[in-house]
Amino acid sequence: MRAWYNVCVLLVAGLSECRLVLDTGAYLKLPDGANKYTWNAGTATKASYDPVENLLYVIGHTADVVHVVNMTDPGNPVRLFTKRFSPLNQGLPNDVQVCRSKVPGGGGQLAVSFESAGLNQKGHVHFYALMESNNFQNYLTDALDVVTTESYDPRSVGWTENCTGLVVASEGLPHELNKAFEDPPADIEVLLPNFGTTVDRREIPISESKAAAAKVRQVFEKCTSGTGANQTSTLKQALEPTAVHVDTNDVAYILFQDNNAIASLNLTNPFAELEFFSLGTKDWSRFEFDGAYEDSGINLQSRQIVSFYQPRDMVSFEVDGKVWLATADTGSPRRVSLTSCRFDDSVAASSWRKAFSDGMTSDEVTKLKGEMAAGSQIGRIPVSLLKQDTDGWDPVYQGYDFVATFGGRGFSILDPVGMKRVYDSGDDFERYFTTPQATDEQKAMFNSYVSKVTEPQTAQFDRRSAYLGPQPSAIAAGAFNSSTQMLVIANGVTGGLYTYTVTSGPTVTFESYIRRGNAGLTWDAAFKQDSDAVGEPSITDLLYIEDQGQKTVVAVSQSAGALSFYSVRER
Ligand SMILES: *[C@@H]1O[C@H](CO)[C@@H](O)[C@H](O)[C@H]1NC(C)=O
Ligand SMILES: *[C@@H]1O[C@H](CO)[C@@H](O)[C@H](O)[C@H]1NC(C)=O
Numbered sequence: 001m002r003a004w005y006n007v008c009v010l011l012v013a014g015l016s017e018c019r020l021v022l023d024t025g026a027y028l029k030l031p032d033g034a035n036k037y038t039w040n041a042g043t044a045t046k047a048s049y050d051p052v053e054n055l056l057y058v059i060g061h062t063a064d065v066v067h068v069v070n071m072t073d074p075g076n077p078v079r080l081f082t083k084r085f086s087p088l089n090q091g092l093p094n095d096v097q098v099c100r101s102k103v104p105g106g107g108g109q110l111a112v113s114f115e116s117a118g119l120n121q122k123g124h125v126h127f128y129a130l131m132e133s134n135n136f137q138n139y140l141t142d143a144l145d146v147v148t149t150e151s152y153d154p155r156s157v158g159w160t161e162n163c164t165g166l167v168v169a170s171e172g173l174p175h176e177l178n179k180a181f182e183d184p185p186a187d188i189e190v191l192l193p194n195f196g197t198t199v200d201r202r203e204i205p206i207s208e209s210k211a212a213a214a215k216v217r218q219v220f221e222k223c224t225s226g227t228g229a230n231q232t233s234t235l236k237q238a239l240e241p242t243a244v245h246v247d248t249n250d251v252a253y254i255l256f257q258d259n260n261a262i263a264s265l266n267l268t269n270p271f272a273e274l275e276f277f278s279l280g281t282k283d284w285s286r287f288e289f290d291g292a293y294e295d296s297g298i299n300l301q302s303r304q305i306v307s308f309y310q311p312r313d314m315v316s317f318e319v320d321g322k323v324w325l326a327t328a329d330t331g332s333p334r335r336v337s338l339t340s341c342r343f344d345d346s347v348a349a350s351s352w353r354k355a356f357s358d359g360m361t362s363d364e365v366t367k368l369k370g371e372m373a374a375g376s377q378i379g380r381i382p383v384s385l386l387k388q389d390t391d392g393w394d395p396v397y398q399g400y401d402f403v404a405t406f407g408g409r410g411f412s413i414l415d416p417v418g419m420k421r422v423y424d425s426g427d428d429f430e431r432y433f434t435t436p437q438a439t440d441e442q443k444a445m446f447n448s449y450v451s452k453v454t455e456p457q458t459a460q461f462d463r464r465s466a467y468l469g470p471q472p473s474a475i476a477a478g479a480f481n482s483s484t485q486m487l488v489i490a491n492g493v494t495g496g497l498y499t500y501t502v503t504s505g506p507t508v509t510f511e512s513y514i515r516r517g518n519a520g521l522t523w524d525a526a527f528k529q530d531s532d533a534v535g536e537p538s539i540t541d542l543l544y545i546e547d548q549g550q551k552t553v554v555a556v557s558q559s560a561g562a563l564s565f566y567s568v569r570e571r
């Protein structure tokens, strides 16, 4: 079903307004601290760019490393060095953000957040000077400041425009301390480093009643089994902030992925609180997706179910002199698998045997039940078990008004005033593979994933259809020219980038799709080649860099431990 949005390449190929394409550029594999290149060693997860020195800072979570890459010539990026952080002192890096003040003489700095392995100690944020030619020796040996965070897992950080404040979001994932189960509360704090003296800190209050009033999903209440099963978690403990972004007006946005929610915080107002918004659900009776595991084909169908958007990444951009947000609508069923606690908010649709309420007609229920029972239809998609109205539960009827699955399988544009969704890419991300523009090699990778590295890249063709599909994991935005914004969104499993443009309105146009890599090879054999044959499986970050008129997109592949560079071209 085609809706109100514009997909010009697909429908009216050849029209001149649809012409932005990405061309593959350099490809740079990154080693671990012992200079070894190993598949899925976690040598690259997040990156941030310093436009003054043209340096890209890349951290690798599991390998506990930072790399600095010289991008003076974006066609030939050069890794300057790789350094291992000390695991004893610092834990594993989660996020990295460069800040260059736009205020003249305002300077700049680098912030890296760390969590301890096993989440058994409080997290840290380290502030470093930026690398310049005069501090190249021993760079990163000494931090300007080290701050212990309120919580255990500072997942994401974001700078204010003037580089004086760093917003830190700690997820507060359930963990074990001395084998005892604990669910730490979500934590948002603003660190105000003033080097040489102590770091000031502003703890942002989180109002449970505001979150509840906004219909934020309380995704976790208690363990279903384990020694933790008698403790109950509050909504504040169940809130899991996963990503921070600060826009050019110093409004911070915080994604609560599992909770299907976003919050905003006006940083220029010292008394502002988090304002919560539910991200709502997507109605798949209006769109089509491939939810089938066992049909070995690209087979899009509409279904009478909804899904939680649950974005993992977001960006802001300006069109018509106004800020907009765009989210990569990934999806995230919630699981806890600790010795002390087991929990899952979902079950395969074929095992969901719940009562319905009056939300659907009996014919609709019969049809949906049939589809949910069959693996060749949607029997293997995860669906929610939560007894909450956000998830369809109707306490009066003791049954469900609707069945909810996970992930928007696309991207959205939100008006931050009220968080109204003004655009949804619908089913573009999967529908592309049914169009003449899709090459055979692209089609062979449709909803595939990495199961065994010894298998060909195409071996799991269509096997992710039942689990979040294209799973968009990262999004980047940048101005193409004064009237056109570009958005690039990553397939979070196989790799591959979707490019869109946004003009006044906002009017959104699909431009192109590209996936690099040699689908005919095994992941293993491809990884061992010097070329880009392995592609960019599991993209965890995406950057749009414009420097001296050159526009470069950089994808960070966690599994390949690689940076994948593209240039932007008008067809
Ligand atoms: C980065 O590369 C450029 C040449 O492309 C060189 O002039 C510059 O010195 C390099 N920067 C560093 C920090 O090595
Ligand atoms: C949970 O509480 C019940 C009743 O108080 C008790 O019998 C049981 O041992 C407790 N379980 C755990 C794992 O603490």
Ligand SMILES: *[C@@H]1O[C@H](CO)[C@@H](O)[C@H](O)[C@H]1NC(C)=O
Pocket (backbone or CB within 6 Å): 160, 161, 162, 163, 164, 165, 250, 267, 268
């Ligand atoms: C920097 O920005 C923050 C947040 O907008 C503001 O409160 C602060 O006064 C600014 N500081 C300076 C030195 O401009």
Ligand SMILES: *[C@@H]1O[C@H](CO)[C@@H](O)[C@H](O)[C@H]1NC(C)=O
Pocket (backbone or CB within 6 Å): 249, 251, 266, 267, 268, 269
């Ligand atoms: C943020 O708060 C400041 C001070 O209260 C106000 O002037 C500004 O308009 C607010 N910004 C937004 C985007 O609401």
Ligand SMILES: *[C@@H]1O[C@H](CO)[C@@H](O)[C@H](O)[C@H]1NC(C)=O
Pocket (backbone or CB within 6 Å): 017, 019, 020, 480, 481, 482, 483, 484, 570
């Ligand atoms: C901006 O780029 C778009 C896409 O190529 C083009 O259609 C438009 O004319 C350009 N606008 C300006 C002001 O250059």
